[in-house]
Amino acid sequence: MADASAWNDISAAGRSNLDRLLKCDSSRLQVWLVHDWLTGMRGGEKVLLELIRLFPSARVATLFYSSGSVHPEIERRISAVSWLQNIPQIERRYRSLLPLMPLAIRSVRITPADLVISTSHCVAKNIRAQSPHLCHCFTPMRYIWDMQSAYLQSRGPATRIALKTLTPWLRHADIAGHKSVHQFVGTCRNVCERIERIYKRPSLVVHSPIDETFFKPAEKVSGQFFLVVSALVEYKRIDLAVEFFTRLDAGNRARYGKLIVIGTGPDMTRLKSMAASAAGNVEFKGWQDDAAVRWHYQNCRALIFPGEEDFGLTPIEAMACGRPVIAYGRGGILETAIALDDASPERATAIFFQKQTLECFGASLERFINEERLFHPTKLFARAMEFGRPAFHTRMAVIARAVMDGHRDMSEDLLQRALAISEDH
Numbered sequence: 001m002a003d004a005s006a007w008n009d010i011s012a013a014g015r016s017n018l019d020r021l022l023k024c025d026s027s028r029l030q031v032w033l034v035h036d037w038l039t040g041m042r043g044g045e046k047v048l049l050e051l052i053r054l055f056p057s058a059r060v061a062t063l064f065y066s067s068g069s070v071h072p073e074i075e076r077r078i079s080a081v082s083w084l085q086n087i088p089q090i091e092r093r094y095r096s097l098l099p100l101m102p103l104a105i106r107s108v109r110i111t112p113a114d115l116v117i118s119t120s121h122c123v124a125k126n127i128r129a130q131s132p133h134l135c136h137c138f139t140p141m142r143y144i145w146d147m148q149s150a151y152l153q154s155r156g157p158a159t160r161i162a163l164k165t166l167t168p169w170l171r172h173a174d175i176a177g178h179k180s181v182h183q184f185v186g187t188c189r190n191v192c193e194r195i196e197r198i199y200k201r202p203s204l205v206v207h208s209p210i211d212e213t214f215f216k217p218a219e220k221v222s223g224q225f226f227l228v229v230s231a232l233v234e235y236k237r238i239d240l241a242v243e244f245f246t247r248l249d250a251g252n253r254a255r256y257g258k259l260i261v262i263g264t265g266p267d268m269t270r271l272k273s274m275a276a277s278a279a280g281n282v283e284f285k286g287w288q289d290d291a292a293v294r295w296h297y298q299n300c301r302a303l304i305f306p307g308e309e310d311f312g313l314t315p316i317e318a319m320a321c322g323r324p325v326i327a328y329g330r331g332g333i334l335e336t337a338i339a340l341d342d343a344s345p346e347r348a349t350a351i352f353f354q355k356q357t358l359e360c361f362g363a364s365l366e367r368f369i370n371e372e373r374l375f376h377p378t379k380l381f382a383r384a385m386e387f388g389r390p391a392f393h394t395r396m397a398v399i400a401r402a403v404m405d406g407h408r409d410m411s412e413d414l415l416q417r418a419l420a421i422s423e424d425h
Contacts, residue, residue, distance in 0.1 A: 030113040031058040032131070036101075036122040038065035038074065039091045040264075040287075042231060043313040044138055045070055047208050048119050051136075052077060054393050055115075061108050061127065063101060066091040082107045095266070096158075098143055099166045102126055102173040115404050118181075126177030134403045135181040136206065136396075139191050139310045140198045142235075144170045175199060182408045183399060187311035188332040194310075202409050204399060207336075209392035210316050212385055215294060217322030217377040223299030224257040226326075226365075228306075229314045232265030236307035237328070240361045242271050246278040247358075253281050256365065259304070262288050262296060297321035302368055305333060306361065312336070315350070320384035322377030325350040326364050338383060345374040349383050394419065 033055070035048050049071050052058055061080035068075075069091070082104040084090055084097065105123040110116065113131045118124040121138040140146075144167050163170075175198070178184075184203035186192035192203045226245075230236050238261065245259040259282045261271070268284070275282035288296070294317075297303065303318035303325045311332035315325045319337070327333045329352030337350035351371075353364035398418045402410055 027056045029055055029057060029115060031055040032061055032080075032110045032113050032116045032127075032129075033058045033077070034061045034108070034110070034116060034118040034120075034124045034127045034129075036120060036124045037063045037094060038070045038078070039094075040066075040069050040231075041071060041290075043208055043311070044119055044121060045074065046210075046313065047136060047138075049074055050209050050389060050392060051117060051119070051396070054396060055117075058117075059110075061110050063104050063108070063123075064090050064094065080108050080110055098122075099162055099170065102170065102177070115400055117400070123174075123177065125181055126173065127180075129180050132403045132406070133181050134183050134185070134400055135178075136185050136187075137191060137195055137203070138187055138208075140194055141170070141174055144174060145198060146194070182403045182406075183410055185396075185399060188335045190332050190335070191310045202411065204395075204410060204412060204415055206392060206395045206399070207387050208311055208313055209389040210313060210320055210384060210387055212320065212388035212390075214290070215297065215317050215320035215384070217320075217381055218298035221299055221322075223296075223301065225260050225300055226257065226302055226304050227296050227300035227318075227323075228259065228261045228263070228304050229293060229296070229318075230261075230263045230265075230305075230307075232261075232263050232267040232271060234267050236267075236309075237356055238267065238271060238306065239274060240306045240356060240358065241304045242274050242278075242282055244358055244362055244365070245282050246275050248281060255369070257301065258283060260285060260296060260300070262286070262293060293317075294321060297323055301372065302326050306356065309333065316384050316387050319349050319380040322380050324348075324368070324375040324380060326368055327352055328356055329354050336387065340371065340374065345371075346376060346379055347383075348374060349380050 059079040060077040063082045064085040084104045101123045105126045116129040116131045116133045118135045125135040178199045184195050185206040186203045187208050195203045262285045264287050297318045298321040305315050305327035308331040325337050339352045340348040351364050351368050353360040
């Protein structure tokens, strides 16, 4: 363990340790990246991909994966899986197997390494790690803490009974799992507050990054539609947007345009049923590749983000493409988007609604149409660039090197001093 005073004071010895670590070639480090499961390229998987780029020799461990569902660079690094991988059609059934996951992650065997980084919204942080362990926590497990009722709405009776019965044990296992973690980082202050409340541990904010070389404004916007890009699960509240656009009469359909929904998930059938009478005013595109998603971002009137998220990459990606956001004003969006009410018009990137009701949602859309001209693509892009990859790589590299040197529960003040030192390299 490093001398705490050397770190806390950034004394000569502390600075020497940091200098040595910052000069270390990350491509030669032995690193394990532990992810809950790999069934698609969503926000968490994009973070995992950036960590592979930061640590090019890293190996990936996961509970299970679906071949072809993630970036090839991730899939070719998979080196350890749990016994859940052997269950037929696991990619369709895994949500019903949540009670087994704390046991399954303990079965994953990883070799000693310079560093273990878990990217976790479920049980990845519970990995048996005999090495320095940094956890990039997307959120403490929603299913057993803050959003259990929303998760259970679409589950069968057996799953609901099993999860409710096992919740005390799952919470115990979840809390016990943090003991092997030397340092937590959260995707935003909202998540960090939850980590402290549940695990009684401090954490550092490291915002999830976007690819600033890929997401850019178009020279000309050609679309007349609003856009949703999301996993289709109930707590995301995509039903608000679908129901609103389904109910529009002919005149308002011409004024608002259509709603396009990109994404898949267990709520797809219900949402399509809701939109059955929309006469084509709600279009479900299913899964789309990155280039298609970018085109839709660039050409929509605005991205609709109606759920409460811990962070949420899609609003930042939309802003990077020069398009504003209409969002429920709670959660991580408050740290990334700038509401029209809270800033001068030239800095605004979003309009928030404060209640998840059709009336509030509709009022925010109406306001957007009346004030659409106030949103400037160049300002939206500039705001999104504050969440680009360079900032993510720098903060993660400095924190990782501190963890490898034996530091635990690093403070933000100490991180800022370490970052200042890193600028010399």
